Amino acid sequence: MSRIGVFVCWCGSNIAGTVDVEKVREEAAKIPGVVSALDYKYMCSDPGQNSLRNIIKEKNLTGIVLAACSPHMHENTFRKAAAKEGLNPYFVEIANIREQVSWVHEDKERATAKAVDLMKMMVEKVKRDRPIEDVRVPLNKKALVIGGGIAGIQAALDIANGGVEVILVEKEPSIGGRMIQLDETFPTLDCSSCIMTPKMVEANQHPNIKLYTYSEVEDISGYIGNFKVKIKKKARSVVEKDCTGCGECWNACPMHKNVKSEFNVNLSERTAIYVPFPQAVPLVPVLDRSVCLHFKKGGKCQKCYDACGPKCINFDLQDEIIEETVGAIVASTGYDLMDTSMYGEYGYGKYKDVISGLQFERLLSASGPTEGVIKRPSDGKTPQTIVFVQCVGSRDPEKGVPYCSKVCCMYTAKHAKLFAHKVHGSQSYVFYIDIRSTSKGYEEFVRGTMEQDGAIYLRGRVSKIYEDEGKLIVKGADTLSGNQVEIAADMVVLATGVIPKKGSDKLAQMLGISYDKYGFFTESHPKLRPAESSTAGIFLAGMAQGPRDIPESVVSGSAAASKILGLFSKNEYEVEGTIANVNEATCVACFYCQRVCAYNAISKKEIKDRSGKLIKVVANVNPGLCTGCGACVNACFSKSIDVKGFMDDQIYAEIKALAV
């Protein structure tokens, strides 16, 4: 039998001024099961709380209702007070008679009637409350970082420096990501490799970081605190621990033509056994079996093997699967550039001197294919006039993507600037629609490109590029002067937009995190939880979340790291107990609940008898992942799932209490 206490708060005159609190108390006392009803000036004050605690004790209450302010104000206060008297804190319900009654209505009689209704609803609800225990999940204090670009490296270093072990997985042969491909960085013009290489080395040498390059995450299962990860370490054909990175092998490789260097974005060639760039970390080559003569021509060629001093080349190495258990994950898989050959009118792929922004970075870079001298891919001549075209693929819902890629305005300004610095007397033209330069020092940087470095900016898009007598004729518009313009250029650089890394949608599915229609990972809350994914224990960093620049990527890496260190500062992860609960006896295993769950919190559970024979399969809620939203409850056909604290019978009782 319920023993309910009702406490009506005056909130000074805030409630009592409009609601007849005594009447509410009197009505409460009439309800069957209510053994105590009281009104008091300030329930949240110490005396108020003390009387509440005393009555719980005295009357041995099984539940309490506070007719007071919004639960968003003091629900926790009263729950704690109740808990101190040994009452389950979830046996506290609040009837919101301030924000929803006294502050918004004026007629005292009608306001009082409404207050009584709300109080009755909560009495009916609290009668049906079941004890709820908060859930505690043990934590494996080890983190996995997927993607070794600047965001991932930053996250790994911060976590490792916080004393936690990190596994850093990178798909490519070296860490460094996109940033190491860049030349100088806006707006300070620091050399990218000068600031990036030390970080890469630090990550490689850090005692708390275990680095897997040329490796991919194959499978992930589990939940916060307890993710089981399978990592595929692809066969490198080189024994890492023995390799000295001397370079004899790639110098000996006969395949030095016809294989385009991915790192130099097809502007140079590489060998079959190669390091993507001289500062690669680790400095251990990879043998690309898809082009290696040894593998293509039946084992005849072994020039690299012969050249190798420590004999660390092993053609028989196989892919390896490594299993790890981690408590938290950072997904920082980065981005790709859009394929601009879909713009037939721009001739990318047809005209050699129409190149992408990333290709221009490689031409600028001292470690690039031209050792930092800007040369045309077609004839090696230094261009005097370059036209830069912004928003290629970005802001183009027809052929590309509707969003803004954010970094192109700035990198184009940087390109024009560096071009002016490197080629004296040269001229650059920039076609733009809008200039977005909103971070510290960015606007000044763009202005400098125009005012000091003489780049001419034209407001408009380019419609066509074609070749005429060795020049690229760029047909564009300047909408400010209202003119169609034609510029004869030596080279055209397309500021290609960014898209999520290929395969990031697959990874997201594997991780059970949500992603938008482009494949960018979605944050748990766009403003307040920008570092968290929709799944507990999985955090996001870098461009995998959407276009952003280097400082923002670094910040997001650190943010993810600090979230993980915060999580790992305790031994257990605590979750509010108001989560979904399955009635295994009635579950028919249709798994509609699984389909609607946005958190991947529902899995299949096999129930076996003592001999191990499978009796039935039922839905199982993972308390580490469930947020208690209740979507599954509605999806359930057999009424076998419910959310604690919001059970069906409670809600029907609330409705019933309102019957007229």
Added chain:
Amino acid sequence: MEDKDVKKEEHKAPKHGGDNSSDPRIIAFVCNWCTYSGADLAGTSRMKYSDNVRVIKLPCTGRIDPLFIVEAFKKGAKGVLVSGCHPGDCHYTSGNYHSRRKYATFRDLLGYLGVDLDRVEFSWVSASEGNKWVSIINEFTDKIKSLPGKSTDIFTKK
């Protein structure tokens, strides 16, 4: 719920806030994160609005079983409002989409049961939209008052 209860209540004299079209009972099912907070904001801003509404709080509109709406009408409500986060803003990622989709299919059934569909309303009220909450409640109350009284009796139609 049990029909017995319903019958019993039908014999009761109409209470205040009761069973007549000039003073209709309106039940609002709202989510905890957006609309409930929006209503709180209306309160802290001391905005005044019609007092016919009674709010039932749920974690998310995705938790709202369409049968709650039927039950509300069975228990004498003259109007039912469902309000949650704006599309794309759901605290639980996609709960409001589920509820919207569910309602889209459930609407016909409500109509079949004889519920005047003008008496059910879906809206989005964010935590910052206290004023929107007020105008929705006022407009919806006015609308319900202007409707003929009998059309929520879901047992009249076979």
Added chain:
Amino acid sequence: MKTVINEQNRRNFAAQVESMLHDKLAKCYQCGKCSAGCPVNFEMDYTPNQIIKMTELGMEDKVLNSKTIWLCVSCNTCSTRCPKGFEVTGIMDVLREIAEKKGVTSKVEKEVQMFHEVFLDNVKSNGRIFELELVGKYKLKTRHLFRDMFLAPKMLEKGKLKMHGEKIADLNQIAKIFKDFE
């Protein structure tokens, strides 16, 4: 160059264009790619993107009297390359049609307009185009009697200009189509 925007007129004109175009003017974000690729932009008084903006602003007189709408050759380069998929060519058709319906005769490009009118007259009376008659009537109307005349003898010699036109049998139906849709 100053325009005082009258909200009612602006709405009316923009709404009329949008309903005929089945597209939203607000879709255009003025990147200028249409103007960049337009083959006849060099002769126009307003660039295509300006026409779109002016229509949105309700500058009806300027738009309907512009050279641009009559110079447009409907080559569709603009619409094909438009990143927003806006019907740039379509809006030119719509504006010409409005001008035609409102009886706005282009002061500067009346010849193009007249050619279209003479052409449709020719279709109306024959069901098909009789080129010699088309050219003759057009020249009479525009009084450009001698322009391109030097081409005629050789074209006649080559057999390119037929002396007799063909008429279709069911001219009634053509007449009905014109009656219903003109």
Added chain:
Amino acid sequence: MKLAYYPGCSLKGTSFEYEVSLLKILEAMNIEIKEIPDWNCCGASAAHSINHNLSVALPARNLAIAEKDGYESVLAPCAACSNRLKNAAYELKNDDILKKKITDSLEMPYDSEMSINNMLEFLIGTVGKDKIKSMVKKPLSGLKVASYYGCLLVRPPKVMQFDDPENPVTMDELVALTGAEPVDYSFKTECCGAINSLSKPDVVMALTGNVLYDIKKHGADLVVVACPLCHSNLDVRQREIERKYDEKLGLPVLFITELLGLSFGIDPKDLAIDGHMVAADRVLKKIEGLANQR
């Protein structure tokens, strides 16, 4: 194969060479087509320029007649006609209200399923590369041919659904089948100014001039087209353009059907090549010379 033929006005007038050569090569290939009875003008650019509904209604009559006669596809060799027919079919398919108005006016049903082929679609798709290749008796190897597509064949792409709107290749493929060498150049799909030929001759000459000089610069012996409007601008106005820009062009402009006919070994006279304003004699001699070398 049951294929309706919609010649359009130009093929019966200024561009009679196109029809003559088309019928000739079809005869050689044993392919039969039937003219749509009592067809009417598609309204060309004039209709869509000043009256949208008319621009759908006029072609609709032809489509409805073809449908009534049991055809499922139409060949419209004129690029302008095929463009207007495709546009009308597209509108009829997507605008039910307009469709109802039009079918009511025509007092004929139309079920919106007619497939419309331009000349290139017909040759590559319906006739097929193998068939054409087998017909080539006199390969034109050594001849450099520029294919000019203009606007109407490829744009707007969502309606035309034909080839790449920026870099079309179908006509080049046909050229290659004849043994000639396709010439790549920049202005394949630039507009010649078509509809304003009579009303704005200066503009048209500027646009056509751009195309012709670019073709010349890329070393073509001749140009092939699949559009009477392109043909008349490139061919009829060529002398004038030469005078205006004071630079010789001398580029014969042939219809693709004529080029195919030549490679099939058909007498140039039967293909009405002498009907063009720019004489093709030099090119024809070159072809003969090439044939004799072998």
